[in-house]
Amino acid sequence: MNATSDAELIETGRKVFAGDWKFIWAAGSIETLPPMDGMEVAFAGRSNVGKSSLINALTNRNGLARTSHTPGRTQELIFFEGPPNAGLRLVDMPGYGYAAAPKAKVAAWTALIHKFLLGRASLARVYVLIDSRHGFKDVDIEILKTFDRSAVSYQIVLTKIDQIKAAELPERIAAIQATLAKHPAAFPDVLATSSETGAGMPELRAAMMKLLRERGA
Numbered sequence: 001m002n003a004t005s006d007a008e009l010i011e012t013g014r015k016v017f018a019g020d021w022k023f024i025w026a027a028g029s030i031e032t033l034p035p036m037d038g039m040e041v042a043f044a045g046r047s048n049v050g051k052s053s054l055i056n057a058l059t060n061r062n063g064l065a066r067t068s069h070t071p072g073r074t075q076e077l078i079f080f081e082g083p084p085n086a087g088l089r090l091v092d093m094p095g096y097g098y099a100a101a102p103k104a105k106v107a108a109w110t111a112l113i114h115k116f117l118l119g120r121a122s123l124a125r126v127y128v129l130i131d132s133r134h135g136f137k138d139v140d141i142e143i144l145k146t147f148d149r150s151a152v153s154y155q156i157v158l159t160k161i162d163q164i165k166a167a168e169l170p171e172r173i174a175a176i177q178a179t180l181a182k183h184p185a186a187f188p189d190v191l192a193t194s195s196e197t198g199a200g201m202p203e204l205r206a207a208m209m210k211l212l213r214e215r216g217a
């Protein structure tokens with residue numbers, strides 16, 4: 001991609017995300033998903049990694065998605081829709097790998113997450129969020145393997161980069177990329193973000209605009 005189209009995608013993303021974003025649907029089971037309409041992108045990752053905060057930062061809306069200091073805040077698939085004609089929905093998901101939750105609940109969430117991520121035609125990409133302080137954990141690698149097997153297109157988004165030293169960021173990204181080389185369905189670029197400072201938001205919005213274009217929307 002050349003510099004001109006980069007700048008153009010960033011500007012389009014800025015406009016789309018400056019528009020009106022609203023909550024449209026919450027689904028606690030695969031039977032109660034909203035009818036498919038437009039393109040969806042989903043935010044997956046361990047509990048507390050910052051999925052809901054990222055949705056708020058992207059949309060410039062503090063209370064749009066519910067966040068919490070305690071893991072396990074988001075317990076359903078939560079759908080947000082952008083301005084009319086944008087054709088884009090964001091899906092906030094329950095976190096995986098939350099050890100303190102009751103076993104039955106964890107199993108139910110895991111089943112829901114898997115069914116949704118593997119069986120939704122309108123889902124263009126899964127953003128897999130990784131805490132920049134911690135890197136990949138075993139549960140993350142399990143999810144990546146599942147995506148590889150099902151050819152789900154996914155990209156890694158590092159979160160909370162305000163919590164690490166700027167000088168450490170390149171080596172964190174390199175470590176992630178070294179692991180990604182073993183995962184065929186992974187998009188090779190890693191996006192580094194902070195919902196706290198807004199770092200990486202223009203790039204993430206632009207990435208979604210590119211996806212929309214590739215889909216012919």
Ligand code: GTP
Nearest residue numbers: 047048049050051052053067068072073074095195
């Ligand atoms: P679950 O819904 O429980 O799976 O969590 P989640 O992934 O949606 O995380 P959430 O957005 O609720 O954020 C968890 C905690 O991390 C909150 O206390 C946030 O304020 C904090 N947090 C999220 N993003 C950032 C960030 O970029 N920087 C910093 N410093 N803190 C963040």
Ligand code: MG
Nearest residue numbers: 051052073074
């Ligand atoms: Mg959440």
